[in-house]
Amino acid sequence: MNAVNASNGALNELIENSCGGLSAWSTACIDAYLEYFHPHWPVIHSPTFDLDSDNLMLSASVIMIGCWLEYPKADELVIAVHEKLVDNFLRELCNPGASLKQDSFGQIEDYESMLLNVIFAYSSHREDLVARATILLSLIITALRQNGLLSSEMEAGREKAYKPDVFLPFVLSTREKRTSGQCQHLQIEELDVSLPSTFSLWNTHGLDEFYKRHPQEPTTRVGIRLFNFLRHPELLDPLAWLVEDVHIGICGMHWAVWRYNRTRQNGEVIEPNSKDQLEKQLDFWKVQLDRVAGLCDNVLLKFYLGSERKESPSTLTRVHSLIHDTTLLYNITGLYLYSDVHVLPRSALNPVESAAEIRASTYSQEKNAQIRQWALSIDGRKAVSFCIAVLEAQEKSLTRDKPGGRYVEPIAYAALLKCGAVLSAWFKATKEFNSCRRAPNHTKLLSLEDWINSGGSLAVGDDLLCTCRADAWTRRFTVSLPTI
Numbered sequence: 163m164n165a166v167n168a169s170n171g172a173l174n175e176l177i178e179n180s181c182g183g184l185s186a187w188s189t190a191c192i193d194a195y196l197e198y199f200h201p202h203w204p205v206i207h208s209p210t211f212d213l214d215s216d217n218l219m220l221s222a223s224v225i226m227i228g229c230w231l232e233y234p235k236a237d238e239l240v241i242a243v244h245e246k247l248v249d250n251f252l253r254e255l256c257n258p259g260a261s262l263k264q265d266s267f268g269q270i271e272d273y274e275s276m277l278l279n280v281i282f283a284y285s286s287h288r289e290d291l292v293a294r295a296t297i298l299l300s301l302i303i304t305a306l307r308q309n310g311l312l313s314s315e316m317e318a319g320r321e322k323a324y325k326p327d328v329f330l331p332f333v334l335s336t337r338e339k340r341t342s343g344q345c346q347h348l349q350i351e352e353l354d355v356s357l358p359s360t361f362s363l364w365n366t367h368g369l370d371e372f373y374k375r376h377p378q379e380p381t382t383r384v385g386i387r388l389f390n391f392l393r394h395p396e397l398l399d400p401l402a403w404l405v406e407d408v409h410i411g412i413c414g415m416h417w418a419v420w421r422y423n424r425t426r427q428n429g430e431v432i433e434p435n436s437k438d439q440l441e442k443q444l445d446f447w448k449v450q451l452d453r454v455a456g457l458c459d460n461v462l463l464k465f466y467l468g469s470e471r472k473e474s475p476s477t478l479t480r481v482h483s484l485i486h487d488t489t490l491l492y493n494i495t496g497l498y499l500y501s502d503v504h505v506l507p508r509s510a511l512n513p514v515e516s517a518a519e520i521r522a523s524t525y526s527q528e529k530n531a532q533i534r535q536w537a538l539s540i541d542g543r544k545a546v547s548f549c550i551a552v553l554e555a556q557e558k559s560l561t562r563d564k565p566g567g568r569y570v571e572p573i574a575y576a577a578l579l580k581c582g583a584v585l586s587a588w589f590k591a592t593k594e595f596n597s598c599r600r601a602p603n604h605t606k607l608l609s610l611e612d613w614i615n616s617g618g619s620l621a622v623g624d625d626l627l628c629t630c631r632a633d634a635w636t637r638r639f640t641v642s643l644p645t646i
Contacts, residue, residue, distance in 0.1 A: 188213060188225060190228070190232050191224075191225045191227075191228030191229045191231075191232055191233075192211075192213065192224060192225070192228055193228070193232075194228040194229075194231040194232040195224050195225075195227050195228035195231065196208060196469075198231050199227055199228075199231065201468070201480045201483060201484075202483060202484075202487070202571060203277075203278075203281050204361060204364055204365065205274050205277050205278055205281075206220065206224065206274055206278075207364065208365050208367075208468075208469070209365065209366055209367045209368075209469075211224070213225070216271065217271035217272065217274075217275060219247060219250070219251075219271075219272060219275040220271045220272075220274055220275040220278070222243065222247060222275075223247060223275045223278040223279055223282075224278065226240055226243045226244055226247070226282070227278060227282050230282070230286075241286075241291070244279060244282060244283070244291065245291075247275070247279050248279055248283075248294055248295070248298060251275075251276050251279065251298055251301075252294075252297070252298060252301070254272075255298070255301040255302070255304075255305055256301070269309075273302065273305075273306070273311075276298060276302050277302065279295065279298065280295045280298055280299045280302070281572075282295075283295030284572040285570060285571075285572055287570070287572070287575055299347065300347050303347045303348050307352070312352050312353065312354060312355065313354050313355075333409065333410065333413055344420070345417065345420050345421075346416050346417060346420075349417065350388075350389050350392045350393075350414050350417070351389055352389070353387070353388035353389045353392070354387060354388070354389060355387065355388050356383070356384055356385065356386060356387060356388065357383045357384075357386050357387075357388060357391060357398070357407065358406060359379060359383070360379060360380070360404060360465040360466070361404075361406075361465060361466050361467075361468070361480075362375055362378075362464060362465045362466060362467040362468075363375055363376065363379055365467070365468045365469065366467075367468075367469045371471060375464075375467070378464060378465075380399065380401070380402030380465075382398065382399040382402045383398065383402050386398055388410070391407070391410075391411075392410065392411060392414035395407075395411060395446075395450070400453075401457075401461065403450065403453075403454050403457075403462075404454070404462070404465060405451075405454055405455070405458065405481065405484040405485055405488055406484070407450075407454075408447055408450050408451045408454055408488055409484070409487070409488045409491060411447050411450070412444075412447050412488065412491050412492055412495055413491070415440065415443055415444065415447070415495060416495075418436075418440060418443075419440060419495060419498055419499055420498075422436055422437065422440060422499070423498065423499075423502065426502075427502065437499075440499055441499070444492070444495060444496055444499065447492060448492055451485070451488055451489065451492060455485045458481045458485065459478070459481075462481075463477060463478070463481065466480050466481045466484075468480065482559075483571075486555060486559045486571075486574075487571055487573060487574070489551075489555050490552060490555060490556075490571075490573050490574055490577045491573060493548045493551045493552045493555070493577065493581075494548070494552065494573070494576070494577045494580065494581070496544070496545075496548040497545055497548040497549065497552075497580065497581060497584060500541040500542070500544045500545040500548070501536065501541065501542070501545035501584055530591075533587060533591050534591045534592075536591075537587075537588050537591035537592045538591075538592065538617070540614060540615065542588060542591075543613060543614045543617065544614055545584060545588070546584070546585060546588050546627070547610060547614060548581070549581035549582075549584055549585045549588075550585075550622055550627075552577045552578060552581045553578070553581065553638060553639060553642060554622075556574060556577075556578060556642045557638070557642055559574075560642065575643070578639055578642060578643050579643070581639070582636065582639035582640075582643075585635060585639070586632070586636065589629050589632040589635070592629065593629045625638075
């Protein structure tokens with residue numbers, strides 16, 4: 163930050179405009195980070211985080227994100243600091259003799275600072291920052307492999323129970339590749355570590371409180387390896403499940419869904435029952451999500467305590483946020499299973515207007531025919547049901563939870579964009595069959611399950627799912643889209 167300040171004086175100006183000077187400004191940044199960012203991404207060990215004694219890169223990253231959340235007018239300074247940090251990380255990881263390779267146990271904070279900058283870039287939704295962050299994330303995962311931090315043999319030497327160095331890169335890699343349609347960097351077979359401890363234990367402030375919480379930890383989690391859990395989730399005691407376990411489980415489906423879609427796109431023969439198996443897996447994780455969500459309001463709430471000593475509204479908000487993120491991940495996974503979200507938004511279902519366009523539109527017409535066939539199929543209607551579920555989940559979240567500063571969960575933004583595009587493509591493809599003016603039986607409304615199986619007309623709340631109402635649906639997605 164001093165280097166950036168030396169070039170434009172932005173930091174001095176920001177501190178001068180803050181009441182209380184440097185100390186008050188840095189405290190405000192840390193408080194904003196812990197309140198809005200940390201509950202979503204518990205990377206740092208907040209009880210022991212100290213601005214003066216912690217790793218310089220980690221401290222700078224925390225302050226940078228907090229400043230971004232608390233001081234919107236400081237964006238230029240924040241982006242400049244982020245770019246300098248990423249430049250340094252890329253040089254470090256691309257150096258064959260990088261210090262990260264010399265001491266696996268002592269470099270956890272370096273990994274944490276890198277992860278924070280990756281998450282910040284994804285949260286900014288700026289393409290230039292996201293592109294560099296994606297490269298950085300792939301290098302982080304490579305370094306984790308080379309340094310043995312994905313191995314159970316190295317795990318015993320790590321004191322930090324939550325293991326953000328493995329758990330979060332896997333989630334980040336999966337979610338980034340889910341929205342971009344690529345194969346993830348980190349495979350589940352590599353995750354040879356035990357399940358993460360609870361958020362509560364990782365965020366215990368005070369030794370007295372730690373000794374109260376530690377006996378409440380679910381002991382059945384300790385001996386289960388992450389890759390074993392993803393293959394055999396029945397190994398875990400039903401009362402020891404966390405929302406994060408369901409999140410990891412849905413992330414674990416990504417490679418199989420990606421492979422299924424790639425095989426389908428390439429026109430290759432799809433393995434028998436592969437889609438049925440994916441549907442069963444997705445249904446299983448949805449059942450677990452609903453079950454865990456039902457327990458979180460009482461039985462499991464104690465596992466999500468932070469600095470507070472007992473359950474409070476902030477604890478419940480924290481849990482609701484995690485459930486919301488996991489619900490969006492589940493729905494966007496279903497969307498990818500039942501539609502090609504990368505082809506649909508790019509496909510122009512517009513009438514051909516010129517002779518030149520007619521000669522050049524063979525491929526487009528073929529694609530349009532495929533999209534219409536998809537839109538009128540059960541898969542198309544299932545995909546639309548996931549789009550609606552994403553919209554309703556986001557609308558519910560906006561009315562229930564208080565705003566989280568400027569922070570917008572990357573998956574929320576990406577899910578709404580993808581679902582809005584898919585629903586628009588579906589409306590275009592079905593406009594000849596899904597209109598109040600063209601369908602005499604349009605007023606005969608069906609349940610969601612009947613509509614998926616046989617088509618017809620569907621009412622969602624007070625709105626008809628009809629091309630006549632396409633603009634109204636588009637407005638709902640636009641209003642729900644977070645402002646960044």
